[in-house]
Amino acid sequence: MVSVRPSLTFLTRKQRTLQSCSSFSGIGIHTGEEVTIRFCPAKEGTGIVFKRMDLPSNPVIPATIEYVQDTSRSTTIGIKDIRIHTVEHVLSAIKAYNIDNLSIEISGIEPPIGNGSSDIFVNMIESGGIQEQEQTTPIVKIQDPVYWSEGDVHLVALPSDFYKISYTLHYPDFPALQGQFHSLNINQESFKKEIAPCRTFSLYKEIAMLMEQGLIKGGSLDNAIVVKDDGGILNKGELLFPTEMARHKILDLNGDLSLIRCDFLAHIIAVRSGHTSNFAFAKCLLNYITMENHS
Numbered sequence: 001m002v003s004v005r006p007s008l009t010f011l012t013r014k015q016r017t018l019q020s021c022s023s024f025s026g027i028g029i030h031t032g033e034e035v036t037i038r039f040c041p042a043k044e045g046t047g048i049v050f051k052r053m054d055l056p057s058n059p060v061i062p063a064t065i066e067y068v069q070d071t072s073r074s075t076t077i078g079i080k081d082i083r084i085h086t087v088e089h090v091l092s093a094i095k096a097y098n099i100d101n102l103s104i105e106i107s108g109i110e111p112p113i114g115n116g117s118s119d120i121f122v123n124m125i126e127s128g129g130i131q132e133q134e135q136t137t138p139i140v141k142i143q144d145p146v147y148w149s150e151g152d153v154h155l156v157a158l159p160s161d162f163y164k165i166s167y168t169l170h171y172p173d174f175p176a177l178q179g180q181f182h183s184l185n186i187n188q189e190s191f192k193k194e195i196a197p198c199r200t201f202s203l204y205k206e207i208a209m210l211m212e213q214g215l216i217k218g219g220s221l222d223n224a225i226v227v228k229d230d231g232g233i234l235n236k237g238e239l240l241f242p243t244e245m246a247r248h249k250i251l252d253l254n255g256d257l258s259l260i261r262c263d264f265l266a267h268i269i270a271v272r273s274g275h276t277s278n279f280a281f282a283k284c285l286l287n288y289i290t291m292e293n294h295s
Helices: 088-096 119-128 188-195 204-212 244-260 275-290
Strands: 009-018 022-027 034-041 048-052 060-062 068-070 076-079 082-084 102-106 130-141 146-150 153-158 163-169 180-185 201-203 225-227 263-271
Touching (some): 009 034, 034 119, 060 076, 088 119, 088 188, 088 244, 146 275, 153 275, 180 244, 188 244, 201 204, 201 244, 244 263, 244 275, 263 275
Parallel strands (some): 048 102, 163 263, 201 225
Antiparallel strands (some): 009 130, 068 076, 076 082, 146 153, 153 263, 163 180
16 A cells, blocks of 8 residues: 555545456467456455466566566566566556455466457456445545656646546557547546547557567457558447547556556646556656655
């Protein structure tokens, strides 16, 4: 549990876990291998932890900033050479549903990709049912702007009575990715309806490079939107939303910010951010919340 400086505590709520276990099996987007993920209730104060069931002694990796090892194409957490890739889609659903304590048992190095969104993890949470616990957790109200910026990538947290994310996506050379913007208050209802279904996406020209790196062995048009070099969409059918890609970026950002392991109220405004900048910004927010480097 993050140690919050008292002046920032706005209110508290009961901690939450699941009533029962739920599971899902499918392929990982990078390994292409079959993997099973299982959400199991956990006692108060446990936090969100991943347990590698395929390894001896079933090592446990907490889903916190301290254990982030890589953010190049997705968010990877780990301890030494024991890793779990692409945790952001799982964590985004868990954060949106305010789940505080959960043991995530996984039989491989990455969660199943499903359709490239958070839908399967929302379904797992709702299948397991939500259980309130006796202990409380603080909800921090951000009182000052907190920002991170580099080049044309910007993130800022502004004071707000709600937890809100506004995202601007802009790839000037790709018509399908020009000037997408979406903004909403995040809660379990809005997340399930407007964010969880939105699929990950990739530029067609990047696919060969990813394959050469031994990645996306499980990638297909069933679990990712592919944007062609001329800016069109390779997938059949229409996008779920005109701003589906910007919404997926909100999904990713929400998952990455969950690594702070503290509820907070703020309006997060992001421009062209990705996992690496999300992680840098999350560290800035954590410093603010815990008073590290804060005067």
